[in-house]
Amino acid sequence: MKSQTAGVLELLKQHELVIKQLYDFFAEYFPQKKDFWLKIASEEQRHADFLQTLELNEAYVSWFTDNSHLSLVAIQSSIDFVTQERERMNVSGTTLLKAYAFSKDIEDALLEKYLSKINVNIPPEIAHVVAVLAADTKRHAQEMNVALLEEKKKQ
Structure with a gap:
């Protein structure tokens, strides 16, 4: 049976994969x-792969148990929300403007709700993964914002 933290890491990985989807x-x-979205999707896959490597190390699992301050319920709620919105857009349709805005909000939420909470006495290996995820996520949010502003100018 997995510990709560293995659950947190697994859910964080699932969250990255849902965003990739x-x-x-x-x-x-x-x-x-297409190229814009596939590039960012491939980076989300890379994030999931990084989290998978952390999940394989019991010392990192223990660190997350004691220090991460992440909520399983909050992560699962975010996974469910992104999944439901993707399904809704698949059925009802969406616009490029809405896609950029939604994606920017998701990336901003990752920074604010999850990555910013992982900052207490981080072991170097975890710090490296978190730093990469945070930098990529911040860049994704910025890229979405630029694309969103460009799309707004067209309308």
Whole structure:
């Protein structure tokens, strides 16, 4: 049976994969922006892979148990929300403007709700993974914001 923290790491990994699936969906839905979405989707896959490596090390699992301050319920709620929104957009449709805005909000929430909480006496290996995830996530939010502003100018 997995510990709560293995659960946290697994849910964080699932969260990255759900976001990847969202961006894969946008790549298909907006073929004119396919390269943009696929690039970011591949980075989300890389994030999931990084989290998988942390989950394999019991010392890191123990660190998360004692120090991460992350909520399983909050992570699962976010996973469910992103999944439901992707399914809704698949059925009802969406616009590029809405896709950028939603994606920016998701990336901003990752920074504020999860990555910013992992900052107490971090072992170097965890610090490296968190730093990469935080930097990529911040860049993703910035890229979404630029794309969002450009799309707004067109309308």
